[in-house]
Amino acid sequence: MATPTGNAQTVVYVGDSRVARPTKVHVPRDYMAYPGKSETFIPNFLLKEWMVGSVVLVGFLVLVVMHPAPLGYPADPTNSAFIPMPDWYFLFLYQLLKYPYLSEQFVVLGTVLIPGLAFTALTLIPFLDRTPERRFTKRPVPTMMMLLSLAAIVYLTWVSWDHYQHELKAKNIIPEHIAREQEMHAKKQAGGGTGGDQPEPAPVKVAAIVDADDAAYKEVYMKATCVQCHGAQLKGNGPIPGLLGIGDKYNAEQIMDIIRNGIGGMGAQYDANISMGLTDQNLEDLAAWLAKQKATP
Amino acid sequence: MLKAVYEWIDGRLDITPMWRDVADHEVPEHVNPAHHFSAFVYCFGGLTFFITVIQILSGMFLTMYYVPDIANAYASVDYLQHKVAFGVIVRGMHHWGASLVIVLMFLHTLRVFFTGSYKNPREMNWVIGMLTFGVMLGLGFTGYLLPWDNKAYFATKVGIEIAASVPFIGETIQNFLQGGDIVGAETIARFFALHVFFLPGVLLALLAAHFILIRKQGISGPL
Amino acid sequence: MAREHEEQPMHPHAPRRQMTRRQFLSYTLGAAGAFMAGGVIIPMIRFAIDPLLKPKAVVPFVKVAELSQISSQPVSYSFQTLQIDGWIEKNVEQTAWIAKSSAGELFALSPVCKHLGCTIDWNSNPQHPNEFFCPCHAARYTPEGKNLAIAPAPLDEYEVKIENGFVYLGGIRPNTIAT
Numbered sequence: 001m002a003t004p005t006g007n008a009q010t011v012v013y014v015g016d017s018r019v020a021r022p023t024k025v026h027v028p029r030d031y032m033a034y035p036g037k038s039e040t041f042i043p044n045f046l047l048k049e050w051m052v053g054s055v056v057l058v059g060f061l062v063l064v065v066m067h068p069a070p071l072g073y074p075a076d077p078t079n080s081a082f083i084p085m086p087d088w089y090f091l092f093l094y095q096l097l098k099y100p101y102l103s104e105q106f107v108v109l110g111t112v113l114i115p116g117l118a119f120t121a122l123t124l125i126p127f128l129d130r131t132p133e134r135r136f137t138k139r140p141v142p143t144m145m146m147l148l149s150l151a152a153i154v155y156l157t158w159v160s161w162d163h164y165q166h167e168l169k170a171k172n173i174i175p176e177h178i179a180r181e182q183e184m185h186a187k188k189q190a191g192g193g194t195g196g197d198q199p200e201p202a203p204v205k206v207a208a209i210v211d212a213d214d215a216a217y218k219e220v221y222m223k224a225t226c227v228q229c230h231g232a233q234l235k236g237n238g239p240i241p242g243l244l245g246i247g248d249k250y251n252a253e254q255i256m257d258i259i260r261n262g263i264g265g266m267g268a269q270y271d272a273n274i275s276m277g278l279t280d281q282n283l284e285d286l287a288a289w290l291a292k293q294k295a296t297p
Numbered sequence: 298m299l300k301a302v303y304e305w306i307d308g309r310l311d312i313t314p315m316w317r318d319v320a321d322h323e324v325p326e327h328v329n330p331a332h333h334f335s336a337f338v339y340c341f342g343g344l345t346f347f348i349t350v351i352q353i354l355s356g357m358f359l360t361m362y363y364v365p366d367i368a369n370a371y372a373s374v375d376y377l378q379h380k381v382a383f384g385v386i387v388r389g390m391h392h393w394g395a396s397l398v399i400v401l402m403f404l405h406t407l408r409v410f411f412t413g414s415y416k417n418p419r420e421m422n423w424v425i426g427m428l429t430f431g432v433m434l435g436l437g438f439t440g441y442l443l444p445w446d447n448k449a450y451f452a453t454k455v456g457i458e459i460a461a462s463v464p465f466i467g468e469t470i471q472n473f474l475q476g477g478d479i480v481g482a483e484t485i486a487r488f489f490a491l492h493v494f495f496l497p498g499v500l501l502a503l504l505a506a507h508f509i510l511i512r513k514q515g516i517s518g519p520l
Numbered sequence: 521m522a523r524e525h526e527e528q529p530m531h532p533h534a535p536r537r538q539m540t541r542r543q544f545l546s547y548t549l550g551a552a553g554a555f556m557a558g559g560v561i562i563p564m565i566r567f568a569i570d571p572l573l574k575p576k577a578v579v580p581f582v583k584v585a586e587l588s589q590i591s592s593q594p595v596s597y598s599f600q601t602l603q604i605d606g607w608i609e610k611n612v613e614q615t616a617w618i619a620k621s622s623a624g625e626l627f628a629l630s631p632v633c634k635h636l637g638c639t640i641d642w643n644s645n646p647q648h649p650n651e652f653f654c655p656c657h658a659a660r661y662t663p664e665g666k667n668l669a670i671a672p673a674p675l676d677e678y679e680v681k682i683e684n685g686f687v688y689l690g691g692i693r694p695n696t697i698a699t
Contacts, residue, residue, distance in 0.1 A: 017309070019309060019310060019311045020311060036325065036326030036327065036332070036519075037326045037329075037332065038323040038324060038325045038326060039323065039324050039326075039329060040320070040321050040322070040323060040324070041319065041320055041321065041322050041323075041324055042319070042320040042321070042549070043542065043545040043546045043548070043549040044324075044545055045324040045329060046549060047545055047548055047549045047552060048329060048330055048331050049340060049343050050549065050552040050553060050556060051552060052330065052337070052340050052343075052344070053343070053344060053347050053552075053556055054552055054555055054556055056344055056347070057347075057555075057556055057559050057560070058559075060348075060351075060390075060393065060394070060397065061559060063393055064386055064389035064390050064393055065386065065389070067389070067393070068378070068385045068388075068389055069378065069385070069388045069389045069391070069392030069393070070392075070448075071374060071375065071378060071444055071446055072446035072447045072448050073446060073447055074371040074445065074446060074447075075367075075371070075445050075446055075447055075449060075450035076447060076450075077450065077479075077480075079447055082447045082448075082451060084448070084451030084452055084454070084455050085448065085452065086441075086452045086455060086456065087395075087396075087437055087438075087441055087452065088396065089396070089399045089434070089437065090434075090437075090438075090456075093459075094455070097459070107462050108462055108463070108464055111459045111460075111462040111463070112462065112463050112464070119427075119431070122427060123423075123424055123427040123428075124424075125410075125415060125423070126415045126416060126417075126419070126420035126423050126424070127420065129416070130416075130417075132416065132417070133413070134412060134413030134414070134416060134517070134520060135413065135520055136410075136411045136412075136413065139413070142410075143411070146407075146410060146411075150407075176446070176447055176448065177446075177448070184379070210583070210586070210686075211586060213589065347556070350560075351560050354560060354561065354564060355560075355564060358564040358567055358568055361567075361568055362606075369607070369608075372607040372608075373606070373607055375607065376606055376607035377567075380607075381567060381570045382566055382567065382570045382573070383563045383564075383566045383567040383570070384567055384570075386563045386567070387563055387564055387567045390560075390563070
């Protein structure tokens with residue numbers, strides 16, 4: 001802004017920078033060479049494009065609202081009942097690999113050679129089709145090749161999809177994303193029909209140690225073999241279950257029975273504890289104390 | 298106020314010619330759907346870009362919840378789709394948009410092919426367009442794995458097996474894509490990286506080149 | 521702007537300024553653009569801010585201690601609550617300092633220092649006996665959790681419920697005991 005406006009012919013820079021002071025109204029290159037009515041891009045032409053865009057957007061949103069994106073069950077590499085299918089636009093390539101001359105020892109033809117050649121040829125078509133003629137009716141070779149490829153793609157995609165549908169019917173398989181959706185729907189109805197995004201109240205699953213000052217805990221439990229696996233805080237350890245809330249499941253007699261005879265992966269503990277100097281009475285107290293470990297009052 | 302700010306910036310950077318060139322250039326009649334109904338075929342390129350913008354936006358928002366990890370990926374997708382408000386819409390946009398981009402890009406490619414618009418002087422832009430097509434297919438392939446459900450897992454396994462059948466370098470490609478010996482934790486991490494950083498970066502560069510060339514060379518004339 | 525002079529109304533003597541064709545097209549273009557942008561962005565914004573709009577989960581009461589054990593001396597009790605963190609549900613260990621106030625009212629204090637979130641301890645500094653003390657910046661509190669130094673607010677407390685001789689703790693709320 002500091003430099004005075006000079007002759008319109010010379011370029012005047014702003015300050016000491018290389019940015020030229022705007023001197024004249026910008027006149028863009030246009031399509032006056034073409035016959036007919038041309039329009040400025042903004043706002044005239046872009047408005048027409050965006051009208052089309054708005055219609056497409058409405059259609060797109062209707063599709064999105066009507067059909068939720070599919071989601072099956074978590075990936076399980078050992079699942080053998082699942083029929084793998086690629087995204088629909090890869091189906092024709094997938095189908096190609098099922099034909100005898102494109103599989104087994106010739107698989108390279110199907111996986112690399114044919115798709116590779118087709119894609120490369122299409123990419124390089126400006127250098128293969130060098131005539132100045134633009135009308136597709138006047139250049140029959142590229143047009144015919146393109147039409148044949150299109151027919152092949154449509155046919156292969158259709159065969160692949162048709163085969164998949166037949167297989168589903170023959171094996172009586174419901175596609176996972178549909179099965180899962182149905183299962184979720186059934187669960188929701190069983191659960192009283194509440195909406196999906198309501199937060200459910202957190203269930204109480206945990207308990208604290210009851211009567212933590214009892215001698216059965218402080219002296220007997222800490223000394224007994226129990227503590228080695230079930231932990232000083234009765235929380236268990238990995239696959240070994242905790243003992244918090246055990247009183248909800250068993251009474252004192254049942255616990256005593258477990259100490260004597262074991263349960264599941266746990267062996268009998270009675271002899272080991274007696275040999276460590278605990279008495280029968282100690283173990284009875286311990287069982288009675290464990291039976292008091294209830295999560296709910 | 299806005300005008301003063303604009304003039305302050307314009308006086309220093311001379312930005313007017315840049316956008317006036319885009320805004321004021323004349324668009325010929327033969328591509329204008331208001332004049333010829335058949336000119337709708339010229340909309341496919343712009344619509345592809347519109348859906349691409351939707352893909353980028355919805356993808357950015359999805360990463361606010363998604364976790365690329367075999368233990369959490371499925372649970373996070375399940376959570377964002379079923380527990381987060383509008384999750385089903387945003388994921389639906391990304392899922393269906395991916396298909397729509399392929400459809401529209403395919404139609405755009407056919408339009409350019411059948412109008413012979415790839416001919417001199419527009420050969421380079423055709424090649425750039427085909428590379429964009431390849432990147433889009435790559436985005437589709439890498440994105441397919443991310444929900445980590447059975448379909449994702451097995452489709453990726455098949456895709457990687459196909460890549461492995463390439464002579465000489467097949468096994469190298471397979472190891473690169475898997476990041477290990479199996480399709481697993483390392484695979485999903487690198488597919489995520491490819492899907493949200495590398496391929497979109499390449500895509501944006503190619504699109505910028507595509508648009509600059511169109512502006513430079515103009516739309517091909519009427520037949 | 522370059523062509524504004526061409527787009528003047530056809531009749532220069534018209535009584536009021538009319539909207540030019542260009543202006544009309546520009547407004548329509550803006551509306552179409554706003555429609556497309558809004559249709560795409562609004563669902564995404566709602567998706568992103570969902571955590572702000574979710575109602576706070578009700579914290580269930582958890583059995584923590586026996587009523588008969590509680591004295592005026594604060595004692596630390598640890599207990600587990602189920603934490604729902606998005607798609608991850610896990611049990612987390614929490615601690616509470618439980619005591620009876622001079623009025624005989626039972627209260628349970630959170631061990632999180634109100635200064636910068638370190639964990640306080642009871643009676644751990646010999647210079648300040650019978651006070652909660654924070655090792656990070658020497659914040660101190662009375663047994664009721666009233667802030668004595670450094671900290672800007674009293675210690676938070678748990679909601680307390682007493683049933684069948686047991687103390688149950690619920691959610692955390694600002695201190696109501698300390699005066």
